Amino acid sequence: MPEHRSEPSDPHPLSDLDEWESFLQERYPQPRAASSFRDYGSNVRPAVREFYRLNHRHQTLDFVRAKQRQYLALDHREMSIWEAMEFLNTLVDDSDPDTDLSQIEHLMQTAEAIRADGHPRWFILTGLIHDLGKILCLFGEPQWAVVGDTFPVGCRYSEKVVFPEFFRDNPDWEVAEYQTECGIYEPACGLDRVHMSWGHDEYLHHVVRDYLPEEGLAMIRYHSFYAAHREGAYTHLMNDDDRRRMEWVRAFNPYDLYSKGHEPPDVPALRPYYEDLIAEFFPPRLAW
Numbered sequence: 238m239p240e241h242r243s244e245p246s247d248p249h250p251l252s253d254l255d256e257w258e259s260f261l262q263e264r265y266p267q268p269r270a271a272s273s274f275r276d277y278g279s280n281v282r283p284a285v286r287e288f289y290r291l292n293h294r295h296q297t298l299d300f301v302r303a304k305q306r307q308y309l310a311l312d313h314r315e316m317s318i319w320e321a322m323e324f325l326n327t328l329v330d331d332s333d334p335d336t337d338l339s340q341i342e343h344l345m346q347t348a349e350a351i352r353a354d355g356h357p358r359w360f361i362l363t364g365l366i367h368d369l370g371k372i373l374c375l376f377g378e379p380q381w382a383v384v385g386d387t388f389p390v391g392c393r394y395s396e397k398v399v400f401p402e403f404f405r406d407n408p409d410w411e412v413a414e415y416q417t418e419c420g421i422y423e424p425a426c427g428l429d430r431v432h433m434s435w436g437h438d439e440y441l442h443h444v445v446r447d448y449l450p451e452e453g454l455a456m457i458r459y460h461s462f463y464a465a466h467r468e469g470a471y472t473h474l475m476n477d478d479d480r481r482r483m484e485w486v487r488a489f490n491p492y493d494l495y496s497k498g499h500e501p502p503d504v505p506a507l508r509p510y511y512e513d514l515i516a517e518f519f520p521p522r523l524a525w
């Protein structure tokens with residue numbers, strides 16, 4: 238008989254969302270420094286393990302469909318992009334205030350790194366906004382339904398997803414239809430048709446989908462899909478468009494993972510540049 242697991246009382250095991258991203262940096266170090274890659278499992282902080290346990294346990298196909306119904310009508314708020322950045326900044330951060338930057342500072346660091354490399358304006362803007370979907374936390378969603386590596390639901394889990402053993406606690410594990418290679422999907426059906434585990438990527442994609450080029454939309458929608466863009470999994474569900482999109486997601490990933498230092502950008506000085514950039518692509522208000 239399987240061991241009974243009692244549900245923990247804390248639905249927010251991470252001290253803050255950055256703890257997940259710090260884990261990603263350890264799991265996927267920059268190629269130059271990649272010596273500890275295979276060891277990531279042994280020294281993971283207990284909070285991060287617990288976070289992934291909850292994520293893999295609760296992200297069922299039914300849960301994802303319910304969140305799509307709840308959020309994709311975009312009827313929660315109207316805000317400008319800048320207002321959303323300021324709203325995200327109100328996320329209470331439990332960790333050391335001396336070393337942690339605000340969410341706006343993190344976003345600007347990503348954008349500034351893209352800008353410094355001479356990339357197009359839509360790419361810089363994508364860097365600036367890519368994590369705004371984390372406002373889901375402020376709508377009351379638990380951490381495991383906001384961040385974490387994303388993965389398709391309704392089909393067999395790849396061993397390339399971090400902590401694949403935790404999927405055994407997901408009720409979908411027992412649904413035979415969902416545990417074939419393609420599950421409820423057709424081979425090569427395209428990721429557009431695939432339900433991804435729910436989180437900030439998918440949500441923001443829908444908020445901004447009418448305003449950014451498809452390359453930027455792909456970066457936003459799949460930036461946490463590490464099993465695909467770093468590990469090469471789930472190609473059996475992809476079509477040619479997806480393979481092209483994954484190249485853009487890979488181009489974006491280093492800026493997401495490795496551009497966040499401890500030196501805060503000068504937000505007031507940079508704000509006019511970014512307000513112009515936002516106005517070039519977005520209307521004054523968006524539905525969230």
Ligand SMILES: [Fe+2]
Pocket residue numbers: 367368437460461
């Ligand atoms: Fe993110």
